[in-house]
Amino acid sequence: MDDSVRLTPILLDAFKISKTTLTPEPDVSLKPFVLLFDEYYTDLYRMSEAEDWMHNAQRVVFMGTSFSVNITSIALRTALSNEAAIEVVDPQPIDLGYERIEYHRMTAAEYVSDRSG
Numbered sequence: 142m143d144d145s146v147r148l149t150p151i152l153l154d155a156f157k158i159s160k161t162t163l164t165p166e167p168d169v170s171l172k173p174f175v176l177l178f179d180e181y182y183t184d185l186y187r188m189s190e191a192e193d194w195m196h197n198a199q200r201v202v203f204m205g206t207s208f209s210v211n212i213t214s215i216a217l218r219t220a221l222s223n224e225a226a227i228e229v230v231d232p233q234p235i236d237l238g239y240e241r242i243e244y245h246r247m248t249a250a251e252y253v254s255d256r257s258g
Contacts, residue, residue, distance in 0.1 A: 144248055144249075144250040147250055147254075148250055155171075156170055156171045156172070156173070157169055157170045157171050158170050182211070182212060191212075192215070192219070195215070195216050195219040195220070195223075196219060196223060198219075198220065198223070198225050199225055199226065200225055200226040200227075200228070201216055201217075201219075201220040201225050201226070201227050201228070202227075202228045202229075202230060202252075203216070203217070203227070203228070203229045203230065203231075204230045204231070204249040204252070205230065205231050205248075205249055206229075206231070207235060208235060208237065217237070221239065221241075224241075226241075226243070227239070227241060227242045227243065228242070228243045228244075228245060229242055229243070229244050229245065230245045230247060230248075230249055230252045231244075231245075231246070232246060232247060232248055233246070234246065
């Protein structure tokens with residue numbers, strides 16, 4: 142089955158969007174905050190909370206990223222300094238040059254499927 146076919150119902154559920162109408166509903170559906178390429182991260186995007194999560198994380202999983210934007214660099218530096226387990230999930234991952242990183246040459250959907258039973 143195609144990844145997008147499997148992922149679509151998961152995302153519709155996550156953002157509380159009707160699978161029948163495929164239309165977001167006011168006061169029901171969730172809208173993700175979206176940053177343009179490497180915009181400044183403010184507390185509008187709950188950056189302080191994200192940094193707290195990063196500092197407390199025992200494991201950080203990066204999915205499908207080139208590590209070319211600031212937020213992934215922040216998360217990677219934090220995980221390395223806190224000695225958290227680090228996983229990179231990507232069909233063609235970039236070698237970051239750290240021995241402690243576990244690479245998974247697969248799609249995000251395959252990774253999630255492998256871990257959900």
